[in-house]
Amino acid sequence: MIEYRNLTAEEINRLKNQACYAEDWGAIMVADGFDAAYVVSTRFSGKVRIGGFRKSFNLAGGMEKHSGLYHTTLHNVEIGNDCCIENVKNYIANYRIGDGCFIENVDIILTDGPTTFGNGVEAAVMNETGGREVMFYDHLSAQQAYVMALYRHRAEAIGKLRSMILDYTDSVRSDTGVIGDDVTIVDAGYIKNVRIGSCAKIEGCSRLKNGSINSNKYAPVHIGVGVIGDDFVICSGSSLEDGVTFSRCFIGQCVKLGHGYSATDSLFFSNCQGENGEACAIFAGPFTVTHHKSTLLIAGMFSFMNAGSGSNQSNHMYKLGPIHQGIMERGAKTASDSYILWPAKVGAFSLVMGRHVSHQDTSNLPFSYLIEDKGRTFIVPGANLHSVGTVRDAKKWPKRDSRKDPDKPDCINYNLLSPYTISKMIKGIGILNELKLISGENSDSYTFQSGYIKRSSLEKGLHLYGLALDKFLGNSLISRLQKKEPNSVAEMNAALIPDSSIGEGDWVDIAGLIAPKTEIDKALDDIENGTLGDVYSINARFQEIHSNYYDYEWTWAYGVFKSWYGIDLSTARPESLMSIVRRWNESVVSLDEILIQDAHKEFSLSMMTSFGADGDAADRQADFEQVRGASFENDPFVQSIREHIVAKSALCEQAISMLDGIGLTGRNQI
Numbered sequence: 001m002i003e004y005r006n007l008t009a010e011e012i013n014r015l016k017n018q019a020c021y022a023e024d025w026g027a028i029m030v031a032d033g034f035d036a037a038y039v040v041s042t043r044f045s046g047k048v049r050i051g052g053f054r055k056s057f058n059l060a061g062g063m064e065k066h067s068g069l070y071h072t073t074l075h076n077v078e079i080g081n082d083c084c085i086e087n088v089k090n091y092i093a094n095y096r097i098g099d100g101c102f103i104e105n106v107d108i109i110l111t112d113g114p115t116t117f118g119n120g121v122e123a124a125v126m127n128e129t130g131g132r133e134v135m136f137y138d139h140l141s142a143q144q145a146y147v148m149a150l151y152r153h154r155a156e157a158i159g160k161l162r163s164m165i166l167d168y169t170d171s172v173r174s175d176t177g178v179i180g181d182d183v184t185i186v187d188a189g190y191i192k193n194v195r196i197g198s199c200a201k202i203e204g205c206s207r208l209k210n211g212s213i214n215s216n217k218y219a220p221v222h223i224g225v226g227v228i229g230d231d232f233v234i235c236s237g238s239s240l241e242d243g244v245t246f247s248r249c250f251i252g253q254c255v256k257l258g259h260g261y262s263a264t265d266s267l268f269f270s271n272c273q274g275e276n277g278e279a280c281a282i283f284a285g286p287f288t289v290t291h292h293k294s295t296l297l298i299a300g301m302f303s304f305m306n307a308g309s310g311s312n313q314s315n316h317m318y319k320l321g322p323i324h325q326g327i328m329e330r331g332a333k334t335a336s337d338s339y340i341l342w343p344a345k346v347g348a349f350s351l352v353m354g355r356h357v358s359h360q361d362t363s364n365l366p367f368s369y370l371i372e373d374k375g376r377t378f379i380v381p382g383a384n385l386h387s388v389g390t391v392r393d394a395k396k397w398p399k400r401d402s403r404k405d406p407d408k409p410d411c412i413n414y415n416l417l418s419p420y421t422i423s424k425m426i427k428g429i430g431i432l433n434e435l436k437l438i439s440g441e442n443s444d445s446y447t448f449q450s451g452y453i454k455r456s457s458l459e460k461g462l463h464l465y466g467l468a469l470d471k472f473l474g475n476s477l478i479s480r481l482q483k484k485e486p487n488s489v490a491e492m493n494a495a496l497i498p499d500s501s502i503g504e505g506d507w508v509d510i511a512g513l514i515a516p517k518t519e520i521d522k523a524l525d526d527i528e529n530g531t532l533g534d535v536y537s538i539n540a541r542f543q544e545i546h547s548n549y550y551d552y553e554w555t556w557a558y559g560v561f562k563s564w565y566g567i568d569l570s571t572a573r574p575e576s577l578m579s580i581v582r583r584w585n586e587s588v589v590s591l592d593e594i595l596i597q598d599a600h601k602e603f604s605l606s607m608m609t610s611f612g613a614d615g616d617a618a619d620r621q622a623d624f625e626q627v628r629g630a631s632f633e634n635d636p637f638v639q640s641i642r643e644h645i646v647a648k649s650a651l652c653e654q655a656i657s658m659l660d661g662i663g664l665t666g667r668n669q670i
Contacts, residue, residue: 002080004029004049011036020044033081038068043091046076055082057102080181098181098198106188113175117195118211120169121231123248123265125149125283126299126325128315134267134283135165136233136250138172138214139535141409142269142285142511143542145250147524149283149301157524164535180215187225197221197236205229219253219405236405252286252410254402260293269303269511270410271401277307281315281322285330285511286412287397299342300326303512304397310337328352329363330509331393331416346370348421348509349384358450364427367464370451377451381428381461385468386594390416392637409539411513411546417472419507419556420514425465426560432458467587469564474584476557477577478655479550489574492662496558496569502548503555515545516552574663578656585652592645596638 007015012025014036022028022044033052053067067084073091080099085092087105094111103109122133125145132149134140148158172195180198185191190207200215202208204225211232215221219237223229226243234240237254245262252269263279270286276293285303292309299315299322311334316322326342328334331349340346341357347366354372362368362379367390369380384390394416401412435446435458446453453461477496484495506517523541526532532541545552561567567576611623 002031002049002051004031006030007036015039015042022048031081035068038066038070040069041071042069043073045074046093048074048076049078051079051081051083051099053082055100057084076176094175095177095179097179098183100182101179101184103179103183103185105186107190109177109179109185109188109191109194111175111177111193113177113193114173115175115177115193115210116169116173117177117193118231118233119172120166121210121233121248123250123267123281125265125267125281126301128265128281128299128322132325134250135162136267137165137168137535138212138233138235139168139409139539140165140233140250140252140267141411141539141542142252143411143513144535144538145267145269145283146285146511147520151524154524154528157527160527161535161538164533164538168535182217183215216405219403224258236407237402253405253408270403270408270412271397283511286410287400299324300328301511302328302332303509304331304393306333306393308334308336308338311335311339313340313342315342327363329366330512331390347424349390349416351384351387360449360451362449362451364424364431365448365461366421366424366428367468368461378457379448379451379453380457381432381453382425382464382468383457383461385464385591386598388595388598388637391595391641395640410511411542413512413514413546413549415514417468417475418514419503419516419553420509422469422472422560423507423556425468426564429462429465432462467591469560470583470587471591473557473560473564474581474587476554477561477580478584478651480554481655481658486662489662492574492577492659493570493572496572498555498558499551501555503552504559507556510542513542513546514549516556519545519552574659578659578663581652581655581659585649588648589645592641592648596641 007025007028007030018039019041020039027046028044028048031051033054034050035053038053056064056066058064065084067082070086072085072088075091075093077092078096080097082099083097083101085103089106090108092109094113095109119137120135122135124130124133126132126149132152134145134148144161148161152158177193177195179196182199183196185202187204188202189205193210194208195212197213197215199217199220200213201220202223205223205227207228209230211229211234213221213234214236216236221234221236222239224241227240228245230247232246232249232251234251235253238251239256241258243260244257247264249263250267254270255268255272257274259275261274261277263274265281266279266284268284272284272287273289275291277290277295280298282297283301285301287304288302289305290297290307294310295307296312297307298313300313305328313326315324324342326340326344328346329348332346333351335351335353338352339355340352341359344356344359345361345363346352347362347364347368349366350362350368350370352370356370356372356377358377360370360377362370365379365381367382367384369383371378371380394414398414431448435448435453439446444455446458480496486492486495502519503516508515508517508520510520523532527538532538558569561569565580611627
């Protein structure tokens with residue numbers, strides 16, 4: 001707590017001699033370390049508090065500036081220790097500025113309150129005409145926003161959640177803005193009603209109005225040249241650069257927007273990236289990425305998504321206006337020049353190529369290709385399971401999680417195979433088998449959701465989905481056995497029984513959180529009955545569900561063993577489990593070999609076409625090897641797959657040995 005004193009008569013005279021002016025010198029108080037020598041051409045009005053000036057700032061190029069006040073106007077401002085404020089064209093009004101701040105060449109920084117600094121603003125996501133508004137605030141998580149946008153059928157829960165957010169909003173309402181410690185603001189234009197967290201850097205922005213920049217020492221925020229933002233919340237670790245414009249937007253942790261990107265009424269959660277293009281009324285879950293100037297994302301929900309160049313969607317059909325919405329489930333991608341006419345729903349980890357106008361719902365055919373041919377949509381079920389790009393994406397997402405803030409509101413599950421995706425594959429197997437039954441096994445193609453599935457695609461989809469089920473269930477079984485380490489058949493059967501019933505039934509993907517639907521429903525029940533009484537407890541509940549994922553996963557998998565393998569794990573013999581483990585190993589190796597074959601295409605002669613531009617075949621080969629690597633076998637990703645096969649084969653042998661030992665113990669006891 002800084003202690004202040006009045007200015008001395010000597011200090012007042014010196015300030016006057018240095019072209020300073022105050023309406024009331026008695027309203028100015030200073031702290032220990034204040035030196036009037038470092039206050040020049042400064043105008044004071046209202047109540048002003050000034051800290052000490054001991055520190056110098058070392059700037060780029062070797063320039064050094066001492067802390068102080070130079071050529072500025074201050075009204076009702078409190079300034080911490082060791083700040084340098086210079087060349088404020090208009091004034092700074094109604095702000096509390098922390099220690100060590102550097103503010104130079106700005107137009108105006110003011111709070112004209114009372115204001116909530118962007119908290120309580122609503123973004124009309126997915127439906128521009130309203131109905132799915134998300135009210136955002138400083139600690140909004142992707143999960144809270146998902147519930148608010150998509151669980152409108154739980155009106156009481158939504159109403160109480162909004163009331164909690166309004167309570168928080170009231171708690172931050174103030175007529176005084178805050179600039180935290182060690183903040184840099186240089187060459188900035190108009191800044192009004194903006195709360196700025198510690199260690200933020202604002203360099204060259206054009207306008208910021210009604211928002212919160214929740215920067216901190218663990219994860220500073222950077223706002224760059226030409227940025228214009230109104231009605232916003234920006235979370236820790238994010239950066240907005242080079243002419244980005246945004247309005248009514250929530251920008252989550254470690255989001256990167258740049259190169260003239262524009263967004264309105266949109267939510268961007270952890271690790272999203274947007275460059276060059278445009279977003280309107282989108283819910284961008286974690287790791288939504290778009291880099292291209294020709295790409296528009298509109299009225300949709302996305303996560304773990306990569307938008308190709310020229311990708312766009314339409315949210316109206318020239319009838320009742322922009323009322324339609326779409327969902328691309330986690331991991332879905334769009335190829336260049338793709339188009340989707342909303343409403344539509346694209347299954348998880350699917351690839352969209354071409355133009356699609358028939359409003360397909362392929363959510364129960366995950367990992368598919370949607371390909372347009374002569375105006376018709378062809379669905380290739382499960383095709384992305386043998387795409388090396390899919391696995392590469394799954395590996396890169398955890399590595400690209402840039403969040404360094406200890407507080408991470410968004411729950412993110414990176415698993416490619418989970419009860420969420422596997423349950424959809426089970427439904428997909430049922431759909432494909434039913435198509436065969438209805439249309440006949442010898443049909444050349446089958447119709448589904450106004451799309452077409454070729455017979456060869458259907459058969460291959462069934463095969464790939466089966467391999468994925470064997471892989472997932474085997475992984476779950478081995479993990480459970482390793483965790484429990486049973487020594488007898490009785491212990492093994494007991495260990496395989498789930499610890500609770502939580503996990504049975506349907507699973508959902510709540511913007512990155514993969515969870516049993518029952519647990520989400522319980523959370524909403526507890527919002528309604530008052531058990532969860534504030535925004536923090538709701539986020540904590542989602543974190544608790546997230547932390548228990550693997551326990552819930554086993555409960556779900558346990559129930560599938562009987563329907564898929566015809567085995568009741570509570571009475572199963574080790575020999576039966578050994579057959580499942582061998583089947584698991586075969587599926588892992590088969591899928592990995594498919595990935596290797598897919599990766600090998602990247603080293604084909606056709607991929608070398610543009611290499612060795614001015615040489616012969618030998619030059620082309622040499623150029624390719626210098627750029628892409630000496631050989632296919634030495635490629636790091638290919639090596640990682642090879643190593644994965646070896647590691648999983650060794651794990652298979654360990655699991656077989658464990659089960660064989662348990663079986664031998666049982667036989668000896670008999």
